[in-house]
Amino acid sequence: MVTTTPSPTLKALTSEQVEAFRHKGYLAPLPLFTQDEAAALRADYPRLKALLLPELQISRINWWHKRNRTLYNLCMHPRVLDHVEDLLGPSFFLWGSQFFSKEPHDAAHVPWHQDAKYWPLAPQHSVTVFIAWSDCSPDNGCMRVVPGTHRTDDLLEHGMLTDPNALLPRIVQDSRVDYDTAVDLVLEPGWISLHHDGIVHGSGPNTSDRPRIAWTCRFSAAEVKCDLSVWPTFQAFPARGDGPFNHNPIGVPPTTEGAPTGMMQ
Ligand SMILES: O=C(O)CCC(=O)C(=O)O
Secondary structure (H helix, E strand, O other): OOOOOOOOOOOOOOHHHHHHHHHHOEEEEEEOOOHHHHHHHHHHHHHHHHOOOOOOOHHHOEOHHHOEHHHHHHHOOHHHHHHHHHHHOOOEEEEEEEEEEEOOOEOOEEEEEEHHHHOOEEOOOEEEEEEEOOOEOHHHOOEEEEOOOOOOOOOOOEEEOOOOOEOOOEEEOOOOOOHHHOEEOOEOOOEEEEEEOOOEEEEOOEOOOOOEEEEEEEEEEOOOEEOOOOOOOOOEEEEEOOOOOOOOOEOOOOOOEOOOOOOOO
8 A cells, every 4th residue: 555645735625634534445535615605606517418429427427527617627626636745755647537417316326446446557656536526425326435454455356236326347346345434524615535445445326316427536646657558548747846747647727618528439
């Protein structure tokens, strides 16, 4: 397991919060956007969703930041980057983004998993910023984490699922994970959580009358390299610091309001 490398000068978090992230593998809840800013995000959701090809499901499509200026800017918002810098250190890049949305009474769920199990990235030094666009609560399927599960030497065994409602295809299969200790990450609109790429996390279905809308952006420290034989369309978008950012192809920030045309497209 690779630990966090906090900046010498913290920008958004306290040293106690950085220490808690190291120990538990997540931080939440963290208020980040104002109520007005959160309402503006939420109001924009139908426009963004309508940009997708009709056959695509919004929660099964990623890497919007490569195609859409508004969402690129959201990932690169200075307050978002301040939080990431406090955990990854001064030089890091953006490479991933995805909505995880569930309509009211939606059976969609996210099986327990470790992000790093899906990602051909090395060394393991990445963090996800999860931004709530709606409230995220137990009844509408908020994210859940199993604290401390990032502190294993190796990634855990995962099995494959065929469940059509599973938003991701793999599930942790390791009897050492104690799900009784799982924590609900309850967020108000505009609040965020931060999670380590090794923590076991997932979420249940939406049993409420309200939508659950969340946006994730993924960042890695400058030294992280992607195996392009696995993810040939991977691009790094430098976010902060001087790098060097020479380990991966560099992306050109979008200037228009486009949308992905498929996974990783
Ligand atoms: O939105 C969720 O419930 C899960 C999100 C997730 O798995 C992730 O951000 O890695």
